[in-house]
Amino acid sequence: xxxxxxxxxxxxxxxxxxxxxxxxxxxxxxxxxxxxxxxxxxxxxxxxxxxxxxxxxxxxxxxxxxxxxxxxxxxxxxxxxxxxxxxxxxxxxxxxxxxxxxxxxxxxxxxxxxxxxxxxxxxxxxxxxxxxxxxxxxxxxxxxxxxxxxxxxxxxxxxxxxxxxxxxxxxxxxxxxxxxxxxxxxxxxxxxxxxxxxxxxxxxxxxxxxxxxxxxxxxxxxxxxxxxxxxxxxxxxxxxxxxxxxx
Numbered sequence: 001x002x003x004x005x006x007x008x009x010x011x012x013x014x015x016x017x018x019x020x021x022x023x024x025x026x027x028x029x030x031x032x033x034x035x036x037x038x039x040x041x042x043x044x045x046x047x048x049x050x051x052x053x054x055x056x057x058x059x060x061x062x063x064x065x066x067x068x069x070x071x072x073x074x075x076x077x078x079x080x081x082x083x084x085x086x087x088x089x090x091x092x093x094x095x096x097x098x099x100x101x102x103x104x105x106x107x108x109x110x111x112x113x114x115x116x117x118x119x120x121x122x123x124x125x126x127x128x129x130x131x132x133x134x135x136x137x138x139x140x141x142x143x144x145x146x147x148x149x150x151x152x153x154x155x156x157x158x159x160x161x162x163x164x165x166x167x168x169x170x171x172x173x174x175x176x177x178x179x180x181x182x183x184x185x186x187x188x189x190x191x192x193x194x195x196x197x198x199x200x201x202x203x204x205x206x207x208x209x210x211x212x213x214x215x216x217x218x219x220x221x222x223x224x225x226x227x228x229x230x231x232x233x234x235x236x237x238x239x240x241x242x243x244x245x246x247x
Contacts, residue, residue: 042069
């Protein structure tokens, strides 16, 4: 069912032992607890190293039936000068066991290097390499473009042509897109402050809730994913939980 999902990046972060996890929750039960408090988690570890089918199967088995994971694709596919040459790395990532997540497989996040500039031909070649399906399951792709040169109509037209979502980022470091380019919306909110218990002020979170509802109306699928990533990461779970209460 189409909905607005809100979550965090990963479930292992040492400061969360103080700001998020109850004392009686052991580290080995962190995923079970985290997935009971938010409605989605972005798996970040897969950006740095290849996970195995048994890892994906375990994560699926330890989370609620209606839970959803986003999975960050391998850096070997995205941190390269020529994206058009990423075919083998993309294939390796897609075949690493994603299908073990079953119905809990959400968007696949392709994060580009901050130095990668917009090259229409290269980006289009990359989009053509992204498989539309894994078996019979439709795949949802989202690009995290981190160079200002992507903030142009040519990029937006290209992303819409291939139905690739673009990360909407609230960040002091990276370009902040506001346009919906795919059939779903994917936001990574990166400006949490450590001095605020909920990361963002409550009025700011109220505004994000309003914006998320607007995105849901704009997106063809009605699906919206909002993650609190980086910034004051120790506050991410509290920000996500408060946004969920507002929704």
